Amino acid sequence: MADLTDRFGTMVFSEEVMKDYLPKDIWKRLAATLEGGEPLDLDVANAVAHAMKVWAISKGATHYAHWFQPLSGITSEKHDSFLEPNHDGTAITKFTGKNLIQGEPDASSFPNGGLRATFEARGYTAWDPTSPAFIKDDVLCIPTAFCSYTGEALDKKTPLLRSMTALSRESKRVLALFGKTPKKVVPSVGDEQEYFLIKKDAYRKRKDLVITGRTLFGAAPCKGQELEEHYFGAIRPTVSAYMKDLDDELWALGIPAKTKHNEVAPCQHELAPVYGEVNEAIDQNLVMMEKMKLIASRHDLVCLLHEKPFEGINGSGKHNNWSLGTESENLLDPGDTPLDNLQFIVFLTAVIEAVDNYQELLRASVASAGNDHRLGANEAPPAIMSIFLGDQLTEVVEKIIDGKASVHATRGVLDLGADTLPKLMQDNTDRNRTSPFAFTGNKFEFRACGSEQNVSDSNLVLDAAVAKSLKSFADALEGTPEDKFQDAALEYCKKVLTDHQRILFSGDGYSDEWPIEAKKRGLANNKTTADALPAFVSDKAIALFEETGVLTKAEAQCRYDCKLEKYNKLMNIEATTMVREARRTYRPVITAYATKVAKGLETIRAAGAEAAMQCEQNTLNKLCNGITTINDSIKALDAVHQKAEALDGQEQANVYAHEVVPAMDTLRAAVDAMEEIVAADYWPVPTYDDILFYV
Structure with a gap:
């Protein structure tokens, strides 16, 4: 087995590889593009394309593809061979700078929110040189942006890159006030990916899992997570082999x-990476999700990335650890005495203001049918956006607001009371797993993101909102005399923190009291995707997007329409699947078992043993009542589903969220109650006990 460090990055056209394959002058000019955003000349692109082709073929690649992220939320690729035939029956390999820089996929078959008509098919992919090419399944994958013929962004990457530009621009203006001139300021993320692994055989026997990614039916298992024995427990051999x-x-x-x-x-x-620059980190997360699914199949397993595949137990998130830094420092590192660190206070204040001002937009950025089932239950934060700072930073903020900025909190030391154990440096925050946006030492953890989501949306909103806050600071403080800057900056932060302290919450986000308190504070509680999505096209959101240059009004509307359409389609699929399974899979089995119980009763009564059969009679009564309830529930779901399908857009989403989902819950409860009664050898699908506990 090769050394760990030797294996790392062997399938990536990294900067190190480029230095080896490119002439020095070409590399220098390319580095100016990568590091300083300089325009890329065609002769440089041609040299890079040739080097990329030579390297890829040496690694066994036969094709290349512009790898991009359409608004479906997944990734797309069209494979073209390096081979070019000659007239004499031979062939050469060819890959030019033009092939590298620009591709032309069909744009009409991707979600576009009305930006393109079906007959207007042309679209373009454009090379993103800041995210390295890689080889996957003998294909050279080139990360690209994707736009329409008329130039609108039709992907997740382009607005993210724009948001990074805006955030870097405004951060550099603020840092200039502190006498610093970094080349760029970059947001970094580390996305902790949660997922389920189940046996492929059980998966295939569950139509709901296959079609929708989650179980639409299923009674609680005999044992769930209540013993708290799975978390950080020994990894079973089957799963360990997969993980390796x-x-x-x-x-x-x-x-x-x-x-x-x-x-x-x-x-x-859970799988967590080391965090890196947001654009490349998100690209890597998307590749990671694809590989997680493919490799599971080789181990006779299925990887479930749905946010809530099983009712009543922990859902899966993608904890988005977001930070901001230059080439030499983390701008969200408070140091040992954060109150002395004015620069940190300024950036902390900007984040607090951004999250409060755009709380509903952040909620909309994580909205999905799957995430609706997860938020607010079993380790997921509620739909109410709030910030957890921890005791030390909360004290710092309170002292700034009170005008007592002379007291300095410091980090503590934990003595565990045993001579053989080391003394531990105490972090400047505890953790609050019920908070959607928690400070965790030198970064913020946005815990509301769903496991299946492309988190570009969440990060572009966060980047844009923080850029807006930093712009306001720079606009207000630029031109302030140097000897008055510190007092002026502290006074500015005091005002902003006073205005936005309502977003700070350190308590239990699961408590019954928090929604009441949040409402008093004026915080939004958009529990469903239908409630959340309109924030994406509010006047406030459009103004933010346009001011920062992240999205045009048409592009924002496009994304809202695409998200809404996807939600409505998913809900239609789930409701259709549920009714069909209830009618064709569950009800016939329950009826068959009721018939068996009835025949047994009749036979035993004929033998004169009436008194001993009360229990069986009760079972038969429950089965018959259950069948009646299921029939009524199917009828009710059918009615509201038809009502939803007669509508479209936001009205349709509202009916799905507030009428169809409750009707689905009622039908599920009726069927699940029968699972507790029907004999195991009759039940038509693997139960939660069968699926969740295997060796």
Whole structure:
């Protein structure tokens, strides 16, 4: 087995590889593009394309593809061979700068929110040189942006890159006031990916899992997560073998997979990378999700990335650890005495203001049918956006607001009371797992993101909102005399923190009291996707997007329409699947078992044993009542489903969220109650006990 460091990045056209394959002058000019955003000349592109082709073929690649992220939320690629035929029956390999820089996929078949008509098919992919190319399944994958013929962004990457530009621009203005001139300021993320692994055989027998990604029916298992024995527990051999293969492939692709462990729920696990620049980190997360699914199949397993595949146990999130830094410092590192660190206070204040001002937009950025089932239950934060700072930073903010900025909180030391154990430096915050946006030492953890989501949306909103806050600071403080800057900056932060302290909350987000308190504070509680999505096209959101240059009004509307359409389609699929399964899979079995019980009763009564059969009579009564309830529930779901399908857009989403979902819950409860009664050998599908507990 090769050395760990030798294996890492072997399938990535990294900067190190480029230095080896490119002439020095070409590399220098390319580096100016990568580091300073200089325009890319065609002769440089041609040289890079040739080097990329030579390297890729040496690694066994036969094709290349512009790898992009349409508004479907997944990734897309069209494979073209390096081979070019000659007239004499031979062939050469060819890959030019033009092939590298620009591709032309069909844009009409991707979600576009009305930006393109079906007959207007042309679209373009454009090379993103800041995210390295990689080889996947003998294909050279080139990360690209995707736009329409008329130039509108039709992907997740383009607005993210724009948001990074805006955030860097405004951060540099603020840092200039502190006498600093970094080349760029970059947001970094580390997305902790949660997922479930189940046996492929059980998966195939569950139509709901296959079609919708989650179980639409299923009674609670005899044992769930209540014993708290799965979290960080010993990893079963089947899963360990999968994780090892996954690590090997991810490392070869340059994805810094770092931590793996069992999560809270049975069959649930987590993979966390080392965090890096947001654009490349998101690209890597998308590749990671694809590999997680493919490699699971080789181990006779299925990887479930749905946010809530099983009712009543922990759902899966993608904890988005967001930070901001230059080439030399983390701008969200408070240091040992954060109150002395004015620069940190300024950036902290900007984040607090941004999250409060755009709380509903942040909620909209994580809205999905799957995430609606997860938020607010079992380790997921509620739909109410709030910030957890921890005791030390909360004290710092309070002292700034009170005008007592002369008292300095410091980090503590934990003495565990045993001579053989080391003394531990205490972090400047505890953790609050019920908070959607928690400070965790030198970064913020946005915990509301769903496990299946492309988190570009969440990060572009966060980047844009913070850029807006930093712009306001720079606009207000530029031109302030140097000897008055510190007092002026502190006074500015005092005012902003006073105006936005309502977003700070350190308590239990699961408590019954928090929604009441949040309402008093004026915080939004958009529990469903239908409630949340309109914020994406509010006047406030459009103004933010346009001011920062992240999205045009048409592009924002496009994304709202696409998200809404996807939600409505998913809900239609779930409701259709549920009714069909209830009618064709569950009801016939329950009826058959009721018939068996009835025949048994008749036979035993004929033998004169009436008194001993009261229990069986009660069972038969429950089965018959259950069948009646299921029939009534199917009828009710059918009615509201038809009502929803007669509508479209936001009205349709509202009916799905507030009428269809409750009707689905009622039908599910009726069927699940029968699972507790019907004999195991009659039940038509694997139960939660069968799925969640295997060796």
